[in-house]
Amino acid sequence: MKTAIVIGGGFAGCTWSHLLARRGFRVSLFEQAERLGGGCKTMHYGGHPYTLGPRHLFTPHHDSLEFIRSVVPLRQLHHYLLTYVEQDGQFYSYPVHADDIDEMPDREAILGEVERRGDPATARNFEEYWIASVGPTLYEKFVKSYSKKMWQIESNTLLTDFKFDGKGVQLRTGTKEVRPDYHVYYPSELAGWDTYFEICAQTPGVATHLRTRIDEVDVRHPGVRVDGQWHRADLLVSSLSPDLLLDKCYGELPYVGRELLLLVLPVEQVIPDPIFFLHYAGKQAYTRVVEYKKLTGYTSPSTLISLEFPSMTNKLYPYPIKAEQEKAARYRAECSDRVLSVGRMGNYRYYDVGDVVHEALTKIKDI
Ligand SMILES: Cc1cc2nc3c(=O)[nH]c(=O)nc-3n(C[C@H](O)[C@H](O)[C@H](O)COP(=O)(O)OP(=O)(O)OC[C@H]3O[C@@H](n4cnc5c(N)ncnc54)[C@H](O)[C@@H]3O)c2cc1C
Missing domain, CATH: 3.50.50.60 (FAD/NAD(P)-binding domain)
Known part of the structure; x- marks a missing residue:
């Protein structure tokens, strides 16, 4: 054998x-x-099941969905996401949606930039890629600070493999679901x-x-x-x-990690449906807020949320x-x-x- x-x-x-x-x-x-x-x-805090970050299945791979589903029962989710844009004091959908531009104070300037945007295919780094995709103002609002904080870097020009973003960078129209073409699931049982x-x-x-x-x-x-x-x-x-x-004979591979701040709040739900997590695109120290019962299906008169703080204390993101x-x-x-x-x-x-x-x-x- x-x-x-x-x-x-x-x-x-x-x-x-x-x-x-x-x-x-x-x-x-x-x-x-x-x-x-x-x-x-799956871990527990105040009786609430949670994971380190959302960890839902969010994939275009049908074979992965079918295989995982053959092992554990899954519950389908629909993934909507809001980003808090500090400079506007507003939450907008993410990926950037054309309808939301109408709500922005600098709407006219943005539309002009979108009209004149370049060719992302010629971009040499993440910053150029985004500016060529949506123009400098939307890049600044949604991506610039978020990405620097996410990766703990001084400049987004350091990121040279920039096609990894499965969410796509074109301006969206129609549904505000993050990727309607993706399979989005979480285990139906509380054990996750x-x-x-x-x-x-x-x-x-x-x-x-x-x-x-x-x-x-x-x-x-x-x-x-x-x-x-x-x-x-x-x-x-x-x-x-x-x-x-x-x-490490050729040198150490760098990673960025995460610390979680967990909070139980005395209300049944804090993030309105159908959203199940929030991004914070500005200078706040955290990147994301997740409300776990939306993923896990746990029922309780209270709710558990986490704030994710980028950190160098563990190795999670290559x-x-x-x-x-x-x-x-x-x-x-x-x-x-x-x-x-x-x-x-x-x-x-x-x-x-x-x-x-x-x-x-x-x-x-x-x-
Ligand atoms: C914050 C965060 C949120 C995420 N959210 C999502 C999401 O919503 N949806 C999604 O699809 N993906 C998400 N991901 C990515 C996804 O969770 C990972 O791709 C996946 O869990 C990776 O599995 P893995 O087995 O490769 O690695 P890991 O889960 O890291 O497993 C590696 C294992 O190796 C063990 N190990 C390490 N060193 C040793 C050693 N020397 N000896 C023995 N054992 C060792 C570790 O203890 C660990 O159990 C997220 C990732 C992060 C960091």
Whole structure:
């Protein structure tokens, strides 16, 4: 029987463990935390279930939706988002919607800029891309400060991989739903994604080792060192940042993280329907406010919201900077073809849940 080691028990590691076991591998899944789930595990505050940030399935990948739905029951959502534009003292829809321009005090100037906008295809960085897409005033209102705060950077010209934004940057007309063409879902049960991780880990053939940190990885002859002992397998699947596989020999890959401020409020709902989270585009220290019961379906006379503060204390968002992505690719190129670097960190890309599952469903076919 073939053997596989999987590092990390988040969406990537759990999905890979399940798929490999179904293909006949004997799988050892190693997770350093006490529980599976990585960034998507359900936590509780004041009785309210929540995750670190929204973590709903928001994807164009039909195979990911179908696969996840075969494991856990899902509830469909419709995703509307408002951005608070500090300089106007107003909330507007995001992506930027043509109807909202009519409500803006500088409407005439904006319409002129939109008329004269350039060609985003010639842009060299994120700032140029947005200005060419919607003009400088809308860029300033919706994107400039938000992005600098989100990435903790001095200038958006540093961001050189700028086509990652799945929300699209053209001015919208018609529906204000964020992406009506996307599948938007959250688990129907209050356990959230935890049920998915448990079912994956309980697949016959998967042995799960919690509270087990991988200290070293052999990327040429698939193996990991745990508590001073080497474990070998035919295949190694890692969801770690690729610089950690090779002792950061080409330099450390940078990430930005998040701290959450949780607040229970004595009202049933604070954010009006159909919106379920808010962006703050100005100089406020936080980027986003999420009202969790809208995702989880939890009912209570109170409500839980979180404010997300960008921080350098944890590693959650890989930078959309080409030079860093090339560095990540250099690490990945050192790995044998029996060592796969997968998931959000493993690819060093802004992968969401749908992307992570889609990657596993696609690559497993070659194994
Ligand atoms: C704030 C935030 C909000 C998000 N919201 C959404 C959203 O609304 N919708 C969406 O689709 N996507 C969202 N995403 C992205 C999505 O959650 C991720 O793409 C997905 O969870 C990545 O899964 P993963 O398994 O690759 O990584 P992770 O979930 O990070 O899992 C990696 C696992 O590896 C473990 N690990 C690390 N080092 C070791 C070690 N040395 N030994 C053993 N184990 C180790 C970690 O403990 C962790 O459990 C969000 C991301 C963030 C940061």
